[in-house]
Amino acid sequence: MKILVTGAAGFIGQAVCKRLLTDQLSVVGIDNLNDYYPPALKQARLSELDSFEQFEFSALDFSNAIEVQRLFESNVFDGVIHLGAQAGVRYSIENPAAYTASNLVGFANILECCRRHKTPHLVYASSSSVYGRNAKVPFSESDPVEHPASYYAATKRSNELMAESYVNLYDMAITGLRFFTVYGPWGRPDMAPWLFTDAILKGVPIKLFNHGQMSRDFTYIDDIVEGVVRIFRKPPEGNKGHALYNxxxxxxxxxxxxxxxxxxxxxxxxxxILLPMQDGDVPATFADTSRLEQAIGFIPGTPLQVGMSKFVEWFRSYHKI
Structure with missing residues (x-):
């Protein structure tokens, strides 16, 4: 099988590529290697994949329709795992245009090429941010998601609606995954695990927004990868439809x-340092994963102490401290 993975130089994308390659699949990875955070980290992630002969990488921007069309015309993909996106809740307040280009236009390009080339299964990354400030916990896929707290969340909810429309119009098989605060080795420098670890090791004060009165459903990267791969191998029943999973x-x-x-x-x-809540943040996230467990017989379960120990060990090694 040949699989296209977008965002291959990203945190989750690289980990998924590595797992697919270890499973002896051929992978074409694409990433635009932008400078939202240091591209050197993205290049270092990609270097972890260099030893796999069945891996092919292209520095390609999927918001460019012509480039995406050429990619699909020169390959026959047995599936697409779309993990590329402009990430970050707070940055979406400062630069919404980047999210429009990548998360809306880019996703539309992927959808259209999958339709035209009859891709058997498209799996894409949504986000727990679509739940906004929902008071009911845990968050269930059947909960209303009509009040996003950030533009990033709005683009991810838009992806779900776009996918639903394509399925209804063209009988495609598409699955969306609402990720909850992913962390682990090779993580993102703009996220709390990296920021707090870096500050603590350097003796720099850390900022706790909402005076520390927030909770997150931290999910270890290996659990995310396992879920993505299992879901990829299980398209919606009858090979058509739109499924959503926390x-x-x-x-x-x-x-x-x-x-x-x-x-x-x-x-x-x-x-x-205790500070007020920031714009775009939500007080809590909490996943109901019963639908995921019913579908694939697996739910994430790595304890935070175990996952953070592995992250800090990697962090020290990566920065040589």
Missing amino acids: IGNSSPVQLIEFIETIERCCGKQAEK
């Missing part, structure tokens, strides 16, 4: 407890 640890952790976990892993105490 993929989270189903065990939300208070921010204070999260920092205490990092402190134990680093062997250092954090200096904390």
Whole structure:
């Protein structure tokens, strides 16, 4: 099988590529290698894939319709895993145009090429952010998602609606995965695990928004990869339809407890600065994963202490500290 993975130089994308390649599949990875965070980290992730002969990489921007069309015309893909996107809740407030180009126009290009080339199964990344400030927990796929708290969340909810329309119009098989706060080795520098670990190791004060009164359903990268690969191998029944699944640890952790976990892993105490809630943030995330478990017989379950120990070990090695 030959699989297209978008966002192959990204945190989740690289991990999924590595798993598919280990499973002896051929993978074509694309990424535009933008500078939202240091491209050197993306290049380092890609270097982890260099030893696989069945991996092919192209520095390609999927918001460019012509480039995407050429890619599909020169390959026959047995499936597409679309993990590329402009990420980050707070950055979407500063630069919404980047999200329109990548998350809306780019996703439309992927949808259209999958339709025209009759791709058997498209799996794409949605986000727990689509739930906004829903008060009911845990978050279920059947909950209303009509009030996004950020433009990033709005683009991810738009992806779900776009996918639903394509399925209704063209009898495609598409699955969306709502990821919940993914962390682990090779993670993103703009996310809390990286930011807090870096600050604690350097002795720099860390900022706790909403005075630390927030909780997140932290989900370890290996669990995410396992879910993605299993879902990819299980298209909607009858090979047509649009399925949506939460993929989270189903065990939300208070921010204070999260920092205490990092402190134990680093062997250092954090200096904390308490601040009000930031625009675009939500107080809590909590995944109901019963639908995922019923579909693939698997749910994430890596304990935070285990996952953060592995992340801090990787972080020290990567930065040589």
